[in-house]
Amino acid sequence: MAYLNVTKIEEALSQMKLRFQRKDSTVEMVDLEASLGRYLAKDLYATENLPSFRRSMVDGYAVLASDTLGASEQSPMILQVVGIVDIGCKSELNLTTGYAAYVPTGGEIPVGAEAMVMIEHTEALGPDIAIYYTATYGENIVGIGEDVQERTLILKKGTRLAPQHEAILASLGYAEIPVVKKPKVFILSTGDELVDVSSTPGYGQVRDCNSTIIRNIVESCGCEVVDSVRVIDEIEAFQKALRNATVSADVVILSGGSSAGIKDMTQLAIDSLAGNTDSPNVFIHGLAIKPGKPTVVGQIGEKPVIGLPGHPAACFITMKAFVEPFLNDFIGKNETEIRRIPCISGFQLHAAGGRDVYQLVEMVYEEEKLTAHILYGKSGMVSALAKANAYVVIKMNQEGIKVGDNLVAYLL
């Protein structure tokens, strides 16, 4: 059988990267409010200094630092108040030795002032102010461009915009953001036995749960599901659905029919459609991962078509191990997210000859360390998935893992 000739996951991903590259036309402008979760299509630079004026961090008095030298609770310095700075207005004051000016938090520091003394370290004495604190040069003042310097890089292309990124964009006036257009994904679930989630299955039938798995992971990668359709195991229906999917989407993801059974026709259907070259559309049938071995990978026209195994846990793992990294590359993700964390093995497991094992685990914080507990379950079962919060990988060239080994867990 062709698919016994398995391809390593790293090799499969690099083949995908070479074949499927998105073009620059995949950029669109969206309002700042709509940009959360989207990927930046360009490096963004500061168009101005932040702050644009010398700004006070506290409510208090602007002073010359040298005028407060030696001031304390026991021995205040007396300065004359020359005026008040209004928030949101330019300060017209010019501070010289012996004088202080009231400045609210966020107000402009008068020319000549060197530090801000908080109001609770002062006492009003008619036109004067008693200062009970020795201030240092620059204390409680943010200088021009001290936060963000004009023309510096603020966010890199490929950053997935999260709440913590949006403040700098808003502060710099980025009301519209150039983001990568969401790749369109078409989901095709194959199998005569599949029924809708809302249906009661007849004898031998099962509810289609893979479409839900695929949709959720696709959307969590910042892509858009354009349609999700179920197809019966019949070649004409399969071809028609596949043709339609490749017209309306950038990426097609199928589940089921990847293996070698009489009705497993994913490879046949993909290869039967007109391709770009004389070589078959399917360029990989079989990934060196467990579960997920029967995975089919092909190209119809310019479009990637990925056929995942029907067993739900295998479908899930293949989405995480193969499709998610592919979609991240396809969208141009700049990897900064920390999804890997060290943990201790709470189980023993042998490696699988010639395949990397992707093992679902439940990580628990025990005795001040994270321990990964194995979740047993055959790949057609969904119960292990429901308990899992991570997976670990046992590479094919490893011997296996023992209780107490240091592992790296990939968070789900």
Ligand SMILES: Nc1nc2c(c(=O)[nH]1)N[C@H]1C(S)=C(S)[C@@H](COP(=O)(O)OP(=O)(O)OC[C@H]3O[C@@H](n4cnc5c(N)ncnc54)[C@H](O)[C@@H]3O)O[C@H]1N2
């Ligand atoms: N002779 C062999 N048989 C199988 C092999 C093999 O190497 N030789 N590999 C096994 C492995 S491993 C897997 S994984 C499956 C892959 O099967 P297919 O991709 O061909 O999928 P189906 O046969 O269509 O379905 C398998 C199983 O999964 C259920 N299923 C399918 N789609 C869904 C869905 N959308 N939601 C829920 N459940 C689904 C289906 O009812 C079957 O029970 O092949 C093994 N066989």
Ligand code: MOO
């Ligand atoms: O590889 Mo199957 O994908 O083990 O369940």
